[in-house]
Amino acid sequence: MSDLGDGTRCVHAGLPEPAPGDPFLPGPVFAAPYHLDPWQGPAGSPNGYGRPDNPTRRLLEAAVGELEGGDCRVFATGQAAITGMLLTLLRPGDTVVLPTDGYFPVRAFATDVLEAIGVRVLLVPTVGPYPSLEGVRLVLVETPANPGLDVVDVAALAERAHAAGALLAVDNTTATPLGQRPLDLGADLVVASGTKALTGHSDLLLGYLASRSAELIEAVTRWRTTTGSVPGAFDAWLAHRSLGTLDLRLARQSANAAAVADLLAGRPDVTGLRWPGRTDDAAYPVASAQMRRMPGVLSFDLGDADRVSRFVEAARLVVAATSFGGLHTTADRRAQWGDDTAPGFVRLSCGVEDTADLVADIAAALDAAGPA
Numbered sequence: 482m483s484d485l486g487d488g489t490r491c492v493h494a495g496l497p498e499p500a501p502g503d504p505f506l507p508g509p510v511f512a513a514p515y516h517l518d519p520w521q522g523p524a525g526s527p528n529g530y531g532r533p534d535n536p537t538r539r540l541l542e543a544a545v546g547e548l549e550g551g552d553c554r555v556f557a558t559g560q561a562a563i564t565g566m567l568l569t570l571l572r573p574g575d576t577v578v579l580p581t582d583g584y585f586p587v588r589a590f591a592t593d594v595l596e597a598i599g600v601r602v603l604l605v606p607t608v609g610p611y612p613s614l615e616g617v618r619l620v621l622v623e624t625p626a627n628p629g630l631d632v633v634d635v636a637a638l639a640e641r642a643h644a645a646g647a648l649l650a651v652d653n654t655t656a657t658p659l660g661q662r663p664l665d666l667g668a669d670l671v672v673a674s675g676t677k678a679l680t681g682h683s684d685l686l687l688g689y690l691a692s693r694s695a696e697l698i699e700a701v702t703r704w705r706t707t708t709g710s711v712p713g714a715f716d717a718w719l720a721h722r723s724l725g726t727l728d729l730r731l732a733r734q735s736a737n738a739a740a741v742a743d744l745l746a747g748r749p750d751v752t753g754l755r756w757p758g759r760t761d762d763a764a765y766p767v768a769s770a771q772m773r774r775m776p777g778v779l780s781f782d783l784g785d786a787d788r789v790s791r792f793v794e795a796a797r798l799v800v801a802a803t804s805f806g807g808l809h810t811t812a813d814r815r816a817q818w819g820d821d822t823a824p825g826f827v828r829l830s831c832g833v834e835d836t837a838d839l840v841a842d843i844a845a846a847l848d849a850a851g852p853a
């Protein structure tokens with residue numbers, strides 16, 4: 482399928498071979514234990530117990546693996562995938578590089594857990610400068626970073642990491658595997674939240690890890706089985722069902738983000754606009770070279786918390802909610818979550834509404850919100 486376009490690959494990803502009388506995507510298999518062969522025991526079937534084994538989950542892993550270009554393991558949440566990777570790879574005395582401006586709970590985990598077990602944590606802004614990576618075990622970057630939307634050149638950083646004997650992992654949540662393929666760019670591992678644009682319907686939590694290294698996949702699989710952070714069969718099935726429209730959803734989200742960014746760029750009452758797809762954005766040169774398409778997420782500042790509340794209240798099509806990448810346009814004032822962003826900083830996730838409706842609504846809501 483690798484010679485086919487994004488829409489075709491999404492529609493077919495992970496589906497079993499057609500067989501008369503079978504559904505296109507088999508429904509969720511709900512099982513804790515499975516029947517065992519009385520003589521062969523677990524060796525007699527691929528399914529013995531639900532924590533390591535579930536056929537619905539395996540189909541989803543095949544699908545995401547095809548899109549990322551590696552082997553995939555799914556987790557209950559993105560945070561479970563990321564912390565699972567960190568705890569699988571890091572030992573006391575190791576050094577890990579994490580982004581200063583990435584997903585906040587990963588930094589909280591680094592301070593609460595990694596440092597407590599003797600892992601040295603170096604925080605580096607996504608755009609760099611990156612220190613010498615000699616003696617570093619793992620570099621985790623997020624590109625584009627959530628919520629600031631800076632990017633880093635994955636191929637160049639992979640080269641530096643490998644020269645120093647370090648592994649490079651990329652959090653691909655914001656881009657999705659249609660936005661960029663970090664394994665193709667030289668990364669050793671991809672981690673991501675499937676809660677966001679990948680599944681896109683704001684109705685489930687999911688995470689995944691992908692890699693081309695059988696050794697890394699085996700270590701992570703063992704971690705997942707022993708710690709138990711697997712998604713349920715119904716969520717795995719919903720996620721797989723949603724993947725079929727990923728190309729369509731991203732196309733509209735990205736077009737909406739471009740139009741909204743144009744609107745915001747022309748408004749003197751909006752500052753700090755970031756969208757990596759705008760030619761005058763600091764992230765544009767690297768983003769346009771390494772990304773296959775731009776995300777539907779942008780960020781900007783409305784000056785203070787009250788003005789953000791007035792803006793969201795006045796909007797008919799923008800709802801207040803965290804997370805991003807869903808069908809509905811959402812705005813999140815990140816500082817309300819204890820994030821270290823400015824009080825008026827907003828992450829806006831464009832949904833799949835009609836572009837003209839969304840642009841008109843946002844313009845009217847900004848007018849209604851008045852000055853800061």
Ligand SMILES: *Cc1c(COP(=O)(O)O)cnc(C)c1O
Pocket residue numbers: 558559560561563584623627652654655673674675676677686687688
């Ligand atoms: C949301 C998010 C996560 C965590 O994913 P959950 O599914 O919420 O656990 C990790 N990284 C990034 C960049 C995210 O946006």
